[in-house]
Amino acid sequence: MGLIEGVSxxxxxxxxxxxxxxxxxxxxxxxxxxxxxxxxxxSRFFExxxxxxxxxxxxxxxxxxxxxxxxxxxxxxxxxxxxFSEDLRALASALGLGRIHLVGWSVGGAVAMQYAMDEPExxxxxxxxxxxxxxxxxxxxxxxxxxxxxxxxxxxxxxxNPEFARRLSEGDRGGxxxxxxxxxxxxxxxxxxxRAPEEREEVYLSSMLSTKxxxxxxxxxxxxxxxxxxxxxxxxxxxxxxxxxxxDLSAFARVKPKxxxxxxxxxxxxxVSDTSLLDFGYLxxxxxxxxxxxxxxxxxxxxxxQTRAVLHEYAxxxxxxxxxxxxxxxxxxxxxxxEEFRRLLLGxxxxxxxxx
Numbered sequence: 590m591g592l593i594e595g596v597s598x599x600x601x602x603x604x605x606x607x608x609x610x611x612x613x614x615x616x617x618x619x620x621x622x623x624x625x626x627x628x629x630x631x632s633r634f635f636e637x638x639x640x641x642x643x644x645x646x647x648x649x650x651x652x653x654x655x656x657x658x659x660x661x662x663x664x665x666x667x668x669x670x671x672x673f674s675e676d677l678r679a680l681a682s683a684l685g686l687g688r689i690h691l692v693g694w695s696v697g698g699a700v701a702m703q704y705a706m707d708e709p710e711x712x713x714x715x716x717x718x719x720x721x722x723x724x725x726x727x728x729x730x731x732x733x734x735x736x737x738x739x740x741x742x743x744x745x746x747x748x749x750n751p752e753f754a755r756r757l758s759e760g761d762r763g764g765x766x767x768x769x770x771x772x773x774x775x776x777x778x779x780x781x782x783x784r785a786p787e788e789r790e791e792v793y794l795s796s797m798l799s800t801k802x803x804x805x806x807x808x809x810x811x812x813x814x815x816x817x818x819x820x821x822x823x824x825x826x827x828x829x830x831x832x833x834x835x836x837d838l839s840a841f842a843r844v845k846p847k848x849x850x851x852x853x854x855x856x857x858x859x860x861v862s863d864t865s866l867l868d869f870g871y872l873x874x875x876x877x878x879x880x881x882x883x884x885x886x887x888x889x890x891x892x893x894x895q896t897r898a899v900l901h902e903y904a905x906x907x908x909x910x911x912x913x914x915x916x917x918x919x920x921x922x923x924x925x926x927x928e929e930f931r932r933l934l935l936g937x938x939x940x941x942x943x944x945x
Contacts, residue, residue, distance in 0.1 A: 590792050593640040600658070603679040609658035610680070611650045613639040619647025620943050621686040625677065626650070627695025627721075628827060629757070629770075629807060630778075631657030631796040634694070637789075638923050641931055646690075646938070651680055653700070655806035655827065656799060663805035666745075666822070666829030669836040670696075674703040681711070688943050691848075692934065694718040695861065695920065696831055699725075702841045709844040713943040716851045716934055719861050719920050722892040723899045725836035726828075727868055730888050732898040736833060737887045738816040743869040744832040745822025746804070747811025758802035762794060770797045777867065780857045780919030793924070817882050818869050842899050847908035850900060851937040853930065854893070855918030863891045911937075 592598060592611070601608045611632045622642065624635040632650035639648040652659035653673050664672050677700070681689060690713050693701030698720025705712045724734030727744030737743060752768040764771045771794055775784060778793075785793060804810040809826020813819060822832040830836065859866045866872070871889035873881025881887065900910045913933050915922045922930040 590788065590795070593636055595640045596636055601680060601683050603676070603683040605679040606654055606662060606676045607660040608676065608680050609652045611636060611639055612648060613642055614647040615644060616647060617685065620645055620690070620938075621647045621649060622690040622692060622938065623677065623681065623686070624648065624650040625691065625693040625697030625700050626653065626656070627697045628831070629797050629800050630793075631799050633657070633792055633796040634921070634924065636792070637927055638931065638934075641927070643935065647686075649684065649686070651677065652799075655801045657796065658799070661801045661806065664809070664826055664830055665824075666809055666826055666832070666835055667824050668830070670700050670703040670830055671707070672830070673700045674707050677704055678708060678711070687711075688713045690714045690716070690938055690943065692716040692718065693720060694923065696721050699723065699831070699836065699838060702838045705848060706838065706841055706844055709846055709848065712848040714851070714938065714941040715848050716853065716937060717896075718922060718930075719854045719858050720852070720896060721831060721861055722890065722895040723838035723841060724895050725833035726831045727833070727870075727890060729833050729890050729895070730870070732891055732894050734833060734837065734839060734895060737870070738814070740814050740816060740821040741832055741834040742814035742816035742821045743818050743887065744828075744834065745811055745820065746809030746826050746828045747820030747823070748869065749808035749828055754802055754808055757798065757800055757807075760798050762798070770794060777860050778919065778921050779925050780855065780859070780917065783919065783925050785924060817880050817887060818873070818878055839899055842902035842906055847903065847906070849937075849941045850903065850908065850910035851933065852896070852900060852910060852912045853922055853933055854912070854914060855920060855922050855925065856914050856916050857918060858920045860920040861892050863893050864889055865892060868892075
């Protein structure tokens, strides 16, 4: 389906990856804003935001490796999110962006934090949109990110719903099965009963279906575990890269210099939450997954509280952050509540202009 007026696409050859991007704005003269999408999605989830940017901003939304129309390369999960971060830094260099405003959604928020840790001088501001916890996804029990088990069981590639992964790989556009990509999107990306307009829903669904499925990309490989729920992280692919075994962004609190941070989150997020419906600790508590060892051994991961703790430490060390809650909204404020999201984002960008 065609792009919204004001948004164009191109492919950029970088030192690391052939990267497909969406872009808007005045080109090299605009203040650069780089948008980073989340897991099982692509740049097209930011298309409406790009189209609505004021003329002073140069909007760039890349497809990460293994998603959208960018080159498919293996993801080395043992490096956490650094493959993604280094890809984005290579893109910024190829485009001559200089210091950028970073906007990261879901896993993209964690990628943006990794970028800021790798090159803090290159970040003018950081906007986190329903970001994944700095301690990864699954398998931790407190605000300090303490693992529930030494092998980080309950996180990684083996935690993905195999039926969803199968349907994703087959390009399923149906809506009958609960595990279909369409139904997963409408249940977990958005707060029901929200539905995107029909044409946009098809765009977002196509974006999900662009995900490359396999051990090197989504969801990645897995290993068995003697610990509940019986699976531990492998070393390849997306869901292993976000396992706390490899992903620990707590050092973000100590970066220097410290860009200003805006944290925007939907009030009713079912994906990134202290009671996430995709977290084995919470699913065990609900008795959806049998054998749960109890709240002392494996409580629900306090994802929001973990993010708040790291950002509080960031502020205590001299940084600034603001948390904004979007009412009656799920995992995707930029799609579900676009006007409110743009008000928050643009106000933040205007208050923190890039200074080279």
